Amino acid sequence: MSMTRPDTNGHFQSHYIPNTTDEQAEMLATLGIDSIDRLFADIPEEYRNPALKLPAPLSELEIQRELGGMAAKNRSLGSGPSFLGAGSYNHFIPSIIKPLITRGEFITAYTPYQAEASQGTLQVIYEFQTLICNLYGMEVANAGMYDGATSLAEAVLMACRVTKREKVALADTVSPAYSAVIHTYCQSQDIAVEVVSPTNAILDNETACLVLQYPNYFGNIEDMQGLIDLAHSNGGLAVVSTDPTAMGMFQTPGHYGADIVTGDGQPLGIPSSYGGPYVGLFATKQEYIRQMPSRLSGRTVDKNGKTGYVLTLQTREQHIRRERATSNICTNEALYALASTIYLAAMGKQGLRQVAELCYHKSHYAATKIAELPGYSLPIDSPFFQEFVIQCPVSPTDINKKLMEENILGGLDVSEQIQNGMLLCVTEMSSQDDITALVAALSEFK
């Protein structure tokens, strides 16, 4: 229990509060009352000032000890070889990102509604929109969504608005977590979600969109041109959730004609952080901008002709359109849109390509080595980027327990979809020694 000066009621007061008891007394005297409690007289008395069963306050030193202890109970990605992906990826984060995003001017600013006082944030969003368009080969991108899953779900809702159709074809190669979020978002909207196999999906003229993941959940590069053409064949849209790191190498979804492209920006300089905060990426074609969810920063001029940036096309949004808005989204993940923008600036044209190539070569090297082990095989014969499924001789969960004994974080058990399947991810963070250690540990199972 830390001790500090009391407030006017003799209670502990946080060091985040400047008012002294004298100042409080002075302010209360101005108001003609004698205690802070009097300000709460509108609350029915029987419910007022309940005792809260919360632990006693800690000093900063004690906080560091308590949280440090909790952190020590977790196995972090940096503490040993790690091969888990499936929607959250272990990539190199340049050291410049943290000091920039924790600058008070960025991290303690609000949403840039007051444009003249928020040009930094607004210009960052404009840069973000530009770079996401270039990454995905799309015409327009927004200021970001919550995460990859909600971005994809909102894209599905948007496709239904654009086409005025209420049926969705969802590829069974889309992440189960993303698929679950789509189902939640559609449950109350009278939208029928049908899970289809992309290789033999049949779409009709009531289908609003075909929803794909690129590379797909199992890491594979599907026949994007064929699938996007299929989506268009009956007047539907192609909605593609796309890993931004793969865009360092692979053809853009825009090139194939995708209508809405979403993704999770986490691989672009954002720590895994047990699943969030991340940032949802969302890009589309110019013709659909008025159906887009979330904020947009637009370039304009001030009254002296100087270039500046404002939030624009706000009549799509909840604070103007209320129940007829394109989405309820308000607060998004601006700080992590900033992190992604800094990442793309620092990596640049060469760096992102290099990251993608390192992931490609290392994962293919690992896949080849594992496939040579007795009892192991690669069950899917298709190009892949950085993730791939191996078929194991025994249960992947049992293997993972053994791997963890050697401080190796194995892949995701996907045996529900593929018998004894393990989804592995190898990024630039894994050295040859890490891969060799994984292969050696796997070889103990036959």
Add this chain to the structure above:
Amino acid sequence: MRQGGNRQTEKLLLERSVPGRVGTILPDLDVPAQPLPDSTLLRDDLPLPEISEPEVIQYFTGLSQLNFSIDTHFYPLGSCTMKYNPKINDEMAFLPGLAGIHPMQPAETSQGALELLYKLQGFLGEITGLPAVGLSTLAGAHGELGGMLMIRAHHLANGDNGRTTVAIPDSAHGTNPASAAMAGFDVVELASDSDGNVDLDALRDVAGPNLAGVMITLPSTLGLFDTNIVEVCKIVHEAGGLVYGDGANMNALLGRVKLGDLGFDVIHLNLHKTFSTPHGGGGPGAGPVCATNQLEPYLAAPIITENSGKYQLSTPEKSIGKLSGFHGNFGVLVRAYTYIRTLGDAGIKSISGNAVLNANYMMHALRGTYHLPYDRTCMHEAVFSADLQKDRGSSGLEIAKRLLDYGFHAPTMYFPLIVHEALMIEPTESETKETIDLFIQALIDIDREVTENTQLVNDAPHTTPVARLDEAKAARQPNLRWQPEAAD
């Protein structure tokens, strides 16, 4: 102060790009190169900038300096709770054992993270009096969607298919009707009475077999504690509906009342307001949902459960499903946990006490200069109208912009919608009396300027990096990305 040379921020990243510059060096490939896929699968061009590391630092540092922020300016933006964001919170969220863990790693290897989340669920349940807590929703509006889907699921589970209407006060945030619509409800607007409370007669008119529930913000966006709130909850419950609470304004009520005791069934909290986590220029937030035990089975997945000292992710029995990719905005949840641990019960009460004291002190000092449409004890914020100044030639917008010249961020303007020329001011508990006094003086000075030099006010701001921006042009000819051909 203006930066010289290349430290200016006018040129965008792609305009600064110089072929051959690199911002990061990566390790060489340490495994044999593997065969590449068919070249038709690969892209030719990657239009990203080529910039060195020092330039990246200079550019983004320069951009940051164009912002107002809590750390640099008083930021009394109503309903946004722009309080001090403790740095220890950030430090804890960046600990490698918290920031560096994978959301899908086995529970045995993430017990510390799960323990923190489990305890946070308990803290938030205790503070709100609504013990069933889910942390997976990623912002306030996201929590609203989750809570409204729970209300829908509850009625459907009771075979109550006809409850399709949600009533929302005319003072509500836009997210409320938008979230209700996303959850599949029809929205009807509830009038406020002359004291700023929900009009009970208007409520009784809609409280029937079609009513799924109401969405109430407490204190309201007028900054007022609705003295009818217990009656509001009673009327809704007697009609078979449920009461949703928008917790955006919880900073006023921390430790002063539990919403569950008043009759709320399900609410969300904005950790990025009440619980001091930084807004980040528009996020990340976190919008945990707190509900009665009766609604617990419907919570979004996952929630954290404990069994003999072991923590795990669980899916509630009749869950509305998943609303986010993983388990919530963990980094934000760590910050909120840290904040609550620094406060305890008395510390929590000191937050609301000082926030409400500061707001009333400010309101009292400005009463008479600016019109107060609801002249009652306020909670954490006060809503004025600039009607008196508008009569003399300057609108609320113009007064707000003029405040920027005094070095203060503008209040929330033109909201709530039921107050003409609204200026909604929230000083928070973390500002000094000196700052609040200077802000009061600035508003008094601006009022005088409206009389003496209307044009000075109406042309404001004069001292910001850009002057008043042409929003109409931005909307008429949307320019939403930089392209070489569009460069000027």
